[in-house]
Amino acid sequence: MPFSFPTGPARTAAATACALVLTSLLGCSNGGGGGGGGETASTAGPSAGSGTRVTINDFKFQPASLAVSPGATITVVNDDTTTHTLTATKGGAFDTGDIDPGKSATFTAPSKPGDFPYDCTIHPFMKGTLTVK
Template sequence: SPTGSPGASGPSATPPAAGRITVKDYAFKPAALVVRPGASVTVVNQDSVTHNVTATGGKAFATGSIKPGARATFTAPARPGAYPYFCSIHPYMKALLTVRP
């Protein structure tokens, strides 16, 4: 089966300089996002309640409250690594942001 167009992301591809997280049905989509250090990440709330994105156990990033139908943008950390995050309003909502050059 074809693997997609040239430049499709794979393990050796450079992560994008921007990312997007959609919040829908009390879940972050995608559940795991990979971006470059310092990437701009937009969070779009498609749910009917307020959510947020808060880095777990630190101050790496946080969006503050995102009302239904609204969006917020944060800058990915400059240091490569795995950054779990959650919604502090609904702590069972969890996902992972991975930063790599």
């Protein structure tokens, strides 16, 4: 019995301190997380959307020039009626391999900044440039 008396208030104080710490932690993580999340979302937003997508149509890469972040995943959609590839012209930096009509493929952008010209190995006149920045 005598033990519960000192422990009670001590506990309450501890709980209050905990609650305060939790509140400030939550406040911190909410602010930081919100800001960070916003930045991540705004970076990933365009990346996940049209920004990291190349569509092949009428023997053309669209857009022909694309700027992405290092290591970004790029989706290549073959909207044409024949098989195409999207292949880096130097160093084998990336290569989707054959993409059948109506299919899509993904590749990973190089991790170092620079301009990476690419073409279609089946139709070498098809050209584009991937800029990593």
